[in-house]
Amino acid sequence: MRVRSVRPPIYGVMAEFNNPTALVNAAREARARGYRRLDAYTPFPIEELAEVLHLPKSKLPLIVLIGGILGGLTGYLMQYYVTVIYFPINIGGRPLHSWPMYIVITFELTILFAAISAVLGLLGLCGLPMPYHPVFNVPRFARASRSRFFLCIQATDPLFDRKATEDFLESLEPREVAEVAH
């Protein structure tokens, strides 16, 4: 389903929890209620959350694989081009295409390109750098990077209803429920 053309008045509703178990249970409950546009915020990675929220598998390994292959090809072909075509040096009739000697640089460039694509891929998939995001409008959200666990149901969710969703989140016994302004 496409995002509604009319911008909802708020970004969503956010509940704050004390511990990771409460958050995972709350996220599971919200999924069971039919909410789909959910996001959770935690001070450290929690594997169970990705499962509960049914996040698709990360595409990063594919990006890194492609980066690595490109790096390897760049390394090998660069050396081939330089030693065989552009600047051939005949030393006692030894073959110009001396592939065993190309291994080290081919390997290093494979790693280099793969690592750079891992980092750029990470930033791209996370949508970073992002100068502004509405969740930071909740003053207590700063604790997501310290000790608190947040669940946010976005207003674009088809089931979202300002009152009903807030009541639902309150029923999960959070520390606090807050509206997230745009």
Add this chain to the structure above:
Amino acid sequence: MADERPLIDEELQPEPVIAPGYTFGTVTDQIASVVLTRRTPVFWMACFSAGFALLLLLLWSVALLFAKGVGIWGIKIPVGWGFAITNFVWWIGIGHAGTLISAILLLLNQQWRNSINRFAEAMTLFAVACAGMFPLLHMGRPWLFYWMFPYPNTMGVQPQFRSPLVWDVFAVSTYATVSFLFWFVGLMPDLATLRDRATNRWARGVYGMLAMGWRNSVRHWHHYETASLLLAGLATPLVLSVHTVVSFDFTIAIVPGWHSTFFPPYFVAGAIYSGFAMVLVLAIPLRAVYGLEGLITEKHLDNSAKVMLATGLIVGYSYMLETFTAWYSGNVYESAALWNRMTGPYAGAYWFLITCNVVAPQFLWFKRVRGKPILLFLASLVVLVGMWLERFVIIVTSLAQDYLPSSWRIFTPTRWDWATYLGTIGLFLFLFFLFIRLLPMISIFEVRTLLPQAKIEEEGQA
């Protein structure tokens, strides 16, 4: 699986790696407070000033080097490599422990690494920065360093890709880049923590920009965990390859004492040996001064000491094998080179290195020694000296006395050799203490995962 005895499960329970009593909040506050405070400890001031003073010495000697050339050093043919390459190999070896801790121990799921990986990675970066300077300064015309890279140029020439020295350019520059990326990716969530906790507008702005909008979303973490594992998987073969390529600088040459197939593993073991020594030299004073004994515990010191002992034994074995090969090969030049090392003009350095690298670490067998930070600190200093001497002995003795006695010449370092070397120690201290003051020296989010309350309790689920 079901009838497995519970006893085994209990034994497999890992013992806690950080002290009990911490919460997510207190861990965060304690580590972040080192950075987000106006108060700077006297210890920091002292170390930073010492580093800065030595950095000025480095600038002085490099300025003189640029003005007068490499003649200010003691290098003369046949000893063309001298201190510069000794220092290069020593520094880059020290860097290896950082990558080992951050990448290899991550893949092996060794959770105790979580409280020492950050500063060990920083150590890697700064050690590689120091290492990388030496081959450049040693080139004679350092300002033309870019000639080492293949780029279209009006001279119509290209680097020789069959030379291990060119491999080194690629290996070391890749290592520096990947180490930086790995370190920065590891920092992102902690930069977000500092952004959220800083009260100073300026600090919040700078940390905020560096954190790039990281908001601890489960979607971020999902990709983030994949990225860390992939980077660790890439850094692991890389770190092993870098010192292998460094050892190729020697083994591919036919100089007696260098031309040997066991150099790659020998160099890698030595690198990790000296690197862990540096980790201990840095960690022991830091944990005492900043009161981090609950996070960098005796267990971390004990484990690092054990790695040091294990790699030290491999290094000792390599010395034995080197001697054995020289004798067993029946090659007169090989055995003469070894004999010269043991009894010739550099015999003092050789036996001192054996004492430092082989005899001294044997004390680490004893738990009582490993449990005393001050003794560990001293042992690590001894190992660092020993490993520097090892690189010196390998490089200088083989070059000074090779095949033709008429061309033999003894190398004597000048004061500028020493000044440049001490200067890079200054650069290292300067950068490292800036890092301690400005960035969290322990990975906050990874320590949070070590707390018992980070576990999800699945009981009572529908």
